[in-house]
Amino acid sequence: VTLPTLPLHLPQEDRSKREEEHKKQIKALEDFLTRAKHYAAVKDAGAAAGARRAYDARLEAMRPFVRGERPVVFHANAHAHIVESVEFARKHELKCVIFGGQEAWKSAADLAKHGVAVIHSGPTGMPGEFDPWDSVYRCAGELDRAGVPVAFGSGAADVAFTMPMDVALSVAHGWTAERAERALTLGAAEILGIADRLGSIEPGKQADLIVSTGSPIQAATRITHVFIRGAPVDLANMHSENVGRFLRRPAPSLPPAPTLRGPKNLTRTP
Known part of the structure; x- marks a missing residue:
């Protein structure tokens, strides 16, 4: 959920108009949640009584979220937006998870108090105008020490490969490597509610595994094997094929070098 928010610095000339639009957007979202809660209650009551109710695909998909069985992810980075998202989730009894959380360290105690997790x-983003220069690096560690469940997310598949380096920056600024690796694995699974299947190596869990040459948060570490549901994944790609191709290239057969001819020796001898 990207909660409708007002800019932190709202121009005075159109403040009233923007505030009115913001209220309308929040009201529309609240009305939808109210309908979803009513639909879930009616469906549950109907199921208990053996009655059938009208089916609505959108509201049906919301049933586990409005009942608090699954987390609702709110996109928020600024402190004010994080606070607003948490208050909105508490008002509507939603299980809140903050995605982004660049300034979440400012409200770490409140997030821990209300059981709000942060992805x-x-x-590597820029800190706020008056924030310490290393606040973005220390954020994950500060949240973890405050008792806030922490995981990491790239936000897009094309930049997911940089995530280990992002985690390493947090470790370089005071977080322990063990806690950081947990945030990448079991911690993420716990936040998303899938720790019964993923996140750790235990009997009965889905065998999604990686084998690496070292810690996954080290830039020099290579992934040697990947298993999805216990089946090996072929890691060959264009880059690995080109490496093998050029390593196997035979040395070129060059003609013998000609005798070098230069100027006469200009060194004077006595």
Whole structure:
């Protein structure tokens, strides 16, 4: 959910208009949640009584969320937007998870108090105007020490490969490597409610595994094997094929070098 928010610095000339639009957007979202809660209650009551009710695909998909069985992810980075998202989730009894959370360290105690998890993204972003220069690097560690469940997210598949380096930056600024690796694995699964299937190596869990040459948060580490549901995944790609291709290339047969001819020796001898 990207909660409708007002800019942090709202121009005075159109403040009233923007505030009115913001209220309308929030009201529309609240009305939808109210309908979803009513639909879930009616369906549950009907199922208990053996009655059938009209089916609505959108509201049906919302049933586990309005009942608090699954987390609702709110996109928020600024402190004010994070606070607004948490208050909105508490008002409507939603299980809140913050995605982004660049300034979540400012409200770490409140997030821990209300059981709000943070999927941290962009630890290489720019800090706020008056924030410490390393606040974006220390954010994940500060949240974890405050008792806030932390995971990491890239926000897009094309930049997911940089996530280990992002986590390493947090470790370089005071977080322990063990806690950081947990945030990448079991911690993420717990936040998303899938720890019964993923996140750790245990009997009965889905065998999604990686084998690496070292810690996954080290830039020099290579992934040697990947298993999805216990089946090996072919890691060959264009880059690995080209490496093998050029390593196997035979040395070119060059003609013998000609005798070098230069100027006469100009060194004077006595």
